[in-house]
Every structure is written in structure tokens, then in C-alpha cells.
Amino acid sequence: MSEKSEKTPVAEVETTGHRWDGIEELNTPLPRWWLWTFYATIFWGLVYVVAYPAVPFKESSSKGFLGWSTRANLAKELKHQTKKYAHLDQILITTDLGKLLNDRELVQYALARGSSVFISHCSQCHGAGAGGAFGYPNLLDDDWLWGGSIENIAYTINHGIRNTTDPDSQISEMPAFDQTLKHDEIVTLAQYVISLAKLENAGEKTPENELFLENCSGCHSENATGDETLGAPDLTDAIWLYGSDIVSVKKTISSGRYGVMPAWGQRLSPADLRSVSVYVHGLGGGE
Amino acid sequence: MTLKPNPINSLYIAQEPVFPKRVDGSFRRLKWVVMIITLTIYYLGPWIPWDRGPKLPDQAILVDLVHRRFYFFWIEIWPHEFYFVAGLLIMAGLGLFLFTSALGRVWCGYACPQTVWTDLFILVERWVEGDRNARLRLFHAKWTLKKWRLRLIKWMIWIVISIGTGGAWVFYFMDASDLMRDLWAFNANPVMYGSISFLALTTFVFGGFMREQICIYMCPWPRIQAAMMDVETLTVAYRSWRGEPRGKKRLSEHGDCIDCKACVNVCPMGIDIREGQQLECITCALCIDACDDVMAKIGRDRGLIDYLALVDETYERSGRPPVAASRHILRLRTSLYGVLWSLIGIGMVYALFIRSDIDVTVRPVRNPSFIVQSDGTIRNIYEARLRNKAGEDRLFHLSIGGGEDFELKLEALGSDVAVKVPADSTYLQRFYLSVPRDHPAAKGSLTPLKLWVNDVFSGSRASSKTIFNGVKK
Structure with a gap:
């Protein structure tokens, strides 16, 4: 009796034959239910492949008998939301x-x-x-x-x-003054315009400028504050869409600017x- | 599930059924107490009322996922206070270290839901089918009418417990009495029925059939905990130096173990503890009770199987008296865990009590980081989340600390700097800060600021740090 119980059960277990520094790996069998769980997951995987889009083809993929698709879900959700907020x-x-x-x-x-x-x-x-x-x-x-x-x-x-596709679009165009003004006139004008602006580095304001009154005040108004009905920018503020340095302003005066925006009413x-x-x-x- | 010889050389083996015998003793009684306490908390927890005023739920413990609130008696946790949950998790981790280093797998043996429900299911099994021997006979018997009757009664009771278990779970997430009414009227959300069914199924299968298989093959805790034990950790062990060689009592060359197999018969894991510490042992200590009972009957000292540490073996083999369990438990390692655990606990309680019932967080809008206005003023945009945790509407007054030069403007509110936040809700308010372009904050890069929120009536206030972006890169 005592002899039998002296044996450790571990010694009776089959090993895999692998030994590392005297440590042996036991060949312990897996529980059978684990095997069945594994088969169940394989079965689940097969059902999934048939039920949902899974197999890639050249153009598209298999559709799956549930007909599930993210695009259809989105369309459904959008329809639902549109209906939900229709009254608002x-x-x-x-x-x-x-x-x-x-x-x-x-x-x-x-x-x-x-x-x-x-x-x-x-x-x-x-x-x-x-x-x-x-x-x-x-x-x-x-x-x-x-x-x-x-x-x-x-x-x-x-x-x-x-926007030329919309007859009601707001249209104005700044001329390109390199056709009508000389280069030194453009430089003078640019320096004057920069001095008007509420820029940090603006120097002393130059006196009323003949060139400005002749060429610019028609749209930008005599005191250079612009005209919203014409889309003519206020030249006395700190915001310059096309840059406020001398090179940028010279370019603006020489070639004009022509910013466009789509007419979203059409879309x-x-x-x-x-x-x-x-x-x-x-x-x-x-x- | 001991490691058995693998005679058929198969890769797979069938589950070997375990029929734990009834046992009585101090550890069994402790386990009954733990079972009653844990199950009472679980089943009755959602039904404890707690008055919070008319607009808030009156359930003491409620995880309100829809409104994103967690209620625990007087404590209310909002999503942004998730760090409390993180703190609790750290405490749970340290608690695990503490208990595992001191008492091994004590969680597995006493408090784990798998253990508690399996214990309950075995109790039902014993009421219906009888103790170990009767159950063994019934297991091997043919499927007669009597066997069918007993099995069906047992399964029915298990199913009732299982549905109750799955049912209790969902009450933690919605108003319990409303949900109960809806459930009976078949009016509740299908998710509720799904959750109840799923949890009922797992309870039924895990507690009734899988039992020790869950612990041995599915649960990661045994592996993790095994790595946290040391030579001073108390586990359930057999004093082989006292018991061996085992055999009949009247032969003088035999030790104290009479090989009665009482310890094997009561084991819910189906192992023999005399083979030493093993992976399957959940340290439920029922074998200690069984052995103590036998030792008393044959007139020997108790404790042939006992809570022992690894060091005890060499110590006791050299003839010295057993070391008190408390000396294994109270040592530097466990004390450090205990101190850390308490410090975090105290810190969290402190944090809970200094919480204000109003709160604010500010996010500067970074795209773009600043705006130049037409007069050259530099403006930054911010989004403030104003939280009113009180049960009534509050008027939040906003101000900038350390920045009198900043012009504060709330979106859509003109020059007003106070905003009404409804009770128990979060309100998103955009606001603007502006400074003249020659101000250092406008010229500089980043200026730290603090947004203060005052509630005029209650006097509570809160603040949030933020920055002002100047034009300098």
C-alpha cells in the first residue's frame, strides 16, 4: 500500500520526449469538450462565410444570404434620420x-x-x-x-x-493696372495702400494720393474702406487676403485678383x- | 482532474465527473457565510433604494449607460471622472497582489463567482440526488423514470437560479422596478432578454456541468496567481512528513494518514492534495475540514492537511513546532501591498470629498490657432464644457484668472458672461478671448491662462487651465 502511494503520478504520465535542462514536457491530453468547441468555431466560421460578404471576386465579393452591406445600412440610417428631422x-x-x-x-x-x-x-x-x-x-x-x-x-x-453659371452671382473684377499705370506709379500706389492699413509696421500715412483717387476710389471708396456691395475689400483694416507685403500688393495692383466660389444653390x-x-x-x- | 496516465495514447480525454462529498467544519462554515454574503449583495444590490431628488434615479447602485452616470449610494461618477474607476482597478490589482502573496488562491477558493455558484449548484444537487455515494450510483444507473425525475428536478432548479442570476445582472443597468415590470409584460428591450438568456445559459452550463473545467482550462487567474506566490505564501498542503508512510492506524510504522480518502472525496476539483501543491487546487480548504474530522475521530492532532507555506516543510521536518499562520501573513511584502492599497484608497476618498458640484474643462480651438480681426486684435476661440452636477439649474459666471486685459465674449450671448446650465447636465459653450495686437500675449507665443467658473448662488467654483496663442510661432 505504502509503496504504491510513494509513486508520484507525474512519473507515470507520458512525455513528449522533449527535455530542456532536465525539465520534461508532459503529454497531457486536451479535454474533449475543447475539441468540440473548436469544431463549433469552424462550423460558425462556415456559416459566417455563407451568411455575410466574404469571398473576394474580381469585381465584387460574395453577397452572403443575409444581404448585409455597410452601404445599405448607411442608406437606411440616412433615410431614417431624414425622416426623423423632416419637421425641423x-x-x-x-x-x-x-x-x-x-x-x-x-x-x-x-x-x-x-x-x-x-x-x-x-x-x-x-x-x-x-x-x-x-x-x-x-x-x-x-x-x-x-x-x-x-x-x-x-x-x-x-x-x-x-460664378458664370449663376446669373444672380455676385460679380466684380479688379482691373490689371499694369496696362494703364507705369511701374513706378504702381510702386507708389502699393506703398500708399500698405500705409493705409492698420498694420503693425505701418509708417506715417502718406497724404491723399492722386493716383488712388483716380484709379481705386471708385470701388474701394475715397477713404479706402471698401464697398461690400461690390466685394471691394476694406484697405484700412489688418486683414489682407492676398498678402500685405510690397511684392504681394504690387502683384495685386498689376494683375488684379479674381477669386471665385461655386453657387451652392445649384447643388x-x-x-x-x-x-x-x-x-x-x-x-x-x-x- | 489529476494528471492521469494516458493509456489510450489519445490527444483528448473526456471530462471525469467529480462527486464532492458533504463535509462540515470551520472552513466549510466560512464558505457558507461568504456565499450568503456575496449572493445577497448580488441579487439584492439593485433593489436598495436611495433618494437623490425628483430628477435623478432612486436606485442605490446603478450603472446608467444611457445617461452615462454611475451611481453608488451617495457617490455619483460622471464619464470624465473615470479616473476613479482606474483607481479602483489599481486597488483591485494591489488587493490581488496582497491576498495572493499572503493566502495564495484565496479568491478562487472562497469568493470567485465560479466557485460560489458551483457550490450553490452542488448544494442543490445534494438536496435532490443525495450525497456522493447516491450521486455516483445514480450517475452509473440506467435512465429509469426515477433518474429522469431526479435529473429534471435538479435541472429545473438550476435553470431557475440561472435565470435569476442573469436577471439580477440587468437590473444594475436600468431602473430595477420599471425593468422588472417591462420584463414581465414582454415589453423590455430585446437586449435585456438577450443578456438574461446569455448569462442564464453560462450560469447553467458553467455551474452545472463545466465546474472545475472552467478553473483548469479556461481561467487565466491560476497561472497569473501562481507567478505571484512565494515560499511564505499560505496554501492548502499535506504534512507528508507527519502522514507518510500512510496506511492502517494500528501498524506502528505508519504515519498519521490512514489513507481514508476523505480529503479526495470532498474535493470539488477531484484531486488528491497529498500529491502536493498542484495547478488544479483552488484552496477551498474543504480537505482540511474533512481531514480534521477524521483526525478527531482517530484521536490524532488536527492539521494533517492545513494552510502551510513552503518554508514550513524544512522547518517542521527539523522537529520544530509549527509556525503560526499570522507570521506568514504579516511580513514586509504583504505590509507594503497593504500600505500602498490603503494610501490609494485614502487618496480616492479624499478626492471624492473635495469634488465640487460644478466643473469645467476648456479646449482651445487650434484650427486656426488665432484669428486676426480687422482692427488687428488677436482672438482665440475656446470650447468650454460646463458641468452642473447639482440637482437644480445653475448660472455659471465665467472669468479669466490673471488676464484682465483679455476681452471675454461668449458665443451667441453678446456681452453677457454668465450662462445657464440645466440640472445634471453638460453644456458646451464656445467663447472668445481677444487682446489688442500690441499686448504681450498677442505678440508672444503661448500665454498660460485659467478660466474660472463661479456659481453665484451656491458659491461653488471650479477652474481649468488653458493657453492663449499669440502670433509668434
Whole structure:
């Protein structure tokens, strides 16, 4: 009895024959249920392959008998959301633009919707944060070429800028003065214009300039504060879309500038247009 | 599940059924107490009421996933305070180190849900089918009407327990009484029925059939815990130097072990503890109770099987008296774990009590990092998350600390610098800070600032650090 129990059971177990520094690996069998679990996962894998898109073909993949697809799910979700917010869209379209801003709840909806419209359609030029870029206006500041009221913003978005496909588009064109002015006249004019601006390094303002009054004041007005109805920039402020150094300003005067913007009224739904107008107006510079 | 010879040379073996015998003793009684306490907490936890006012749930323990709140009696945790959960996890980790280094797999033996529910299921099994011998006979018997009857009764009771177990779980996530009503009316969310069914199924299978297989083959704890033990750790062990050679009591050359197999018969893992410390042992200590009982009957000292540390063997073999368990538990390593655990606990309790019921975090908008206005003013945009954790609406007054030169403007609120935040909610408010272009903050690179939020009526306040981006790169 005692002899038998002296034996350790480990010694009776078969080993794999592997030995490392005297340590042997026992050949312990796996539990059978583990094997069945493994078979079950194989079966599950086969069901999955048949049920869902799985096998890649040249053009597409197998569809799976459940007909599941992310695109169809998205379409379904979009349809659901459109239906869910249809009543808000209706109010958004019919409310007068000026009164719309007083309805806090409607503004929240428009901001949420407008931000995604902005990212999809506007951010390519104006930047995801609406900070603009060289030649593309910054929409966060308080400077507006064509007016910063909600009505003006909505009009600009609807009809675009210098857009020949839209008859109602806002069009103005700065002439290229290298045809009519001499080079030293352009330099003088550029220096004068820079001195007008509220720039940090602006020197003493040069006295009233004949050249400016003759060539520029028609659009930019006599005191150079610009004209929003013509899209003529205020030349006395600190914001310069095409640069405020002498080279840039000389180039602007010599060749003119011709910034364009699509007429989104042709492409977006009325609710999208309203939403993105509210969004741009709410970025911080809206008047 | 001992390591058995592999006679058929198969890669797989069938589960060997275990029929633990009933045992009584101090450890078994301790296990009953632990079972009653843990199961009571689990099943009744969601039904403890706690009044928080009209707008908030009146359930003491509630994980409100929909509204992203965690309620625990007087404590309310918001998602941004997740560090409390991280702290609890660190405490759980240190607690594991503490208990494992002192008492080995004590969690497995007493408090693990798998152990507690298996214990409960075995209890049911014994009520219905009888003790070990009766169950063994029934297991080998043909499928007669009696066997069918007993098996069905046992399974029915198990299923009721299982559904109750799955059912109790979902009550932690929704208002318990509402959910209970909906469940009975078949009105509740399908996710609820799904969760209950899934947990009922796992409870039924794990507690009724898989039992020790879960611990041996599926659970990672035994491996992790084995790596945390040392020579001073108390585990359940057999005093082979006292028991061997085992055999009949009346033969004088035999040790104290009479080879009655009482310790093997009560083992829920189906092992023989006399073979030494092994992977399967969950240190439930039932073999200690069984052996103590036998030792008392044959008039020998208790403790042939006992809580022992590895060092005890050499110590006791040299003829010295046994070392008290408390001396194994109280040593430098466990004390350090205990101190660390307590420090973190105290820190968290302190953090809980100094929490303000209003809170703010500020995120500077970095695209673009600053804006030049037409008059040359430099403006930064910020997004402030204002949190009102109180049960009533609050008026948050915003101000900038250490920056009187900054003009603060809240979006859509004109010159007003106070914003109303509804009760128990977070409010996102954009705001602008502007300074003239000749100000050092405008010319510089980064200026540190602090946004203060004051609630005028309650006097509570909170702040958040942020920065102002100047034009300098």
C-alpha cells in the first residue's frame, strides 16, 4: 500500500520526449469538450462565410444570404434620420432668416447640420476650421468682402462669387493696372495702400494720393474702406487676403485678383443651405 | 482532474465527473457565510433604494449607460471622472497582489463567482440526488423514470437560479422596478432578454456541468496567481512528513494518514492534495475540514492537511513546532501591498470629498490657432464644457484668472458672461478671448491662462487651465 502511494503520478504520465535542462514536457491530453468547441468555431466560421460578404471576386465579393452591406445600412440610417428631422427642416426652410437666429433650439440643429455640410463642401478651400488660406477668406474674423449679415452670407453661399453659371452671382473684377499705370506709379500706389492699413509696421500715412483717387476710389471708396456691395475689400483694416507685403500688393495692383466660389444653390438642398449659412454666421464674425 | 496516465495514447480525454462529498467544519462554515454574503449583495444590490431628488434615479447602485452616470449610494461618477474607476482597478490589482502573496488562491477558493455558484449548484444537487455515494450510483444507473425525475428536478432548479442570476445582472443597468415590470409584460428591450438568456445559459452550463473545467482550462487567474506566490505564501498542503508512510492506524510504522480518502472525496476539483501543491487546487480548504474530522475521530492532532507555506516543510521536518499562520501573513511584502492599497484608497476618498458640484474643462480651438480681426486684435476661440452636477439649474459666471486685459465674449450671448446650465447636465459653450495686437500675449507665443467658473448662488467654483496663442510661432 505504502509503496504504491510513494509513486508520484507525474512519473507515470507520458512525455513528449522533449527535455530542456532536465525539465520534461508532459503529454497531457486536451479535454474533449475543447475539441468540440473548436469544431463549433469552424462550423460558425462556415456559416459566417455563407451568411455575410466574404469571398473576394474580381469585381465584387460574395453577397452572403443575409444581404448585409455597410452601404445599405448607411442608406437606411440616412433615410431614417431624414425622416426623423423632416419637421425641423420644414421650419428651418420656412422661417425668416433674421428670426431664425432667435430660436435657440433651431440654431442648435442648424449648427450641427451645417458643420457637416461645411466639412463636406466648404472645408476644401476655407479649411476644416474655417480659418481660410491665401486667397480663400478666413470665415472666423469680422471682415466680410460681400457682407457678414446672415442674409448676405446666405446669398453668397447660394449664388457664389464670380460664378458664370449663376446669373444672380455676385460679380466684380479688379482691373490689371499694369496696362494703364507705369511701374513706378504702381510702386507708389502699393506703398500708399500698405500705409493705409492698420498694420503693425505701418509708417506715417502718406497724404491723399492722386493716383488712388483716380484709379481705386471708385470701388474701394475715397477713404479706402471698401464697398461690400461690390466685394471691394476694406484697405484700412489688418486683414489682407492676398498678402500685405510690397511684392504681394504690387502683384495685386498689376494683375488684379479674381477669386471665385461655386453657387451652392445649384447643388445643395434648401435645408443644407440654410444650415451652413447659420453655421458660417455663427463662427464668430457674423454680423 | 489529476494528471492521469494516458493509456489510450489519445490527444483528448473526456471530462471525469467529480462527486464532492458533504463535509462540515470551520472552513466549510466560512464558505457558507461568504456565499450568503456575496449572493445577497448580488441579487439584492439593485433593489436598495436611495433618494437623490425628483430628477435623478432612486436606485442605490446603478450603472446608467444611457445617461452615462454611475451611481453608488451617495457617490455619483460622471464619464470624465473615470479616473476613479482606474483607481479602483489599481486597488483591485494591489488587493490581488496582497491576498495572493499572503493566502495564495484565496479568491478562487472562497469568493470567485465560479466557485460560489458551483457550490450553490452542488448544494442543490445534494438536496435532490443525495450525497456522493447516491450521486455516483445514480450517475452509473440506467435512465429509469426515477433518474429522469431526479435529473429534471435538479435541472429545473438550476435553470431557475440561472435565470435569476442573469436577471439580477440587468437590473444594475436600468431602473430595477420599471425593468422588472417591462420584463414581465414582454415589453423590455430585446437586449435585456438577450443578456438574461446569455448569462442564464453560462450560469447553467458553467455551474452545472463545466465546474472545475472552467478553473483548469479556461481561467487565466491560476497561472497569473501562481507567478505571484512565494515560499511564505499560505496554501492548502499535506504534512507528508507527519502522514507518510500512510496506511492502517494500528501498524506502528505508519504515519498519521490512514489513507481514508476523505480529503479526495470532498474535493470539488477531484484531486488528491497529498500529491502536493498542484495547478488544479483552488484552496477551498474543504480537505482540511474533512481531514480534521477524521483526525478527531482517530484521536490524532488536527492539521494533517492545513494552510502551510513552503518554508514550513524544512522547518517542521527539523522537529520544530509549527509556525503560526499570522507570521506568514504579516511580513514586509504583504505590509507594503497593504500600505500602498490603503494610501490609494485614502487618496480616492479624499478626492471624492473635495469634488465640487460644478466643473469645467476648456479646449482651445487650434484650427486656426488665432484669428486676426480687422482692427488687428488677436482672438482665440475656446470650447468650454460646463458641468452642473447639482440637482437644480445653475448660472455659471465665467472669468479669466490673471488676464484682465483679455476681452471675454461668449458665443451667441453678446456681452453677457454668465450662462445657464440645466440640472445634471453638460453644456458646451464656445467663447472668445481677444487682446489688442500690441499686448504681450498677442505678440508672444503661448500665454498660460485659467478660466474660472463661479456659481453665484451656491458659491461653488471650479477652474481649468488653458493657453492663449499669440502670433509668434
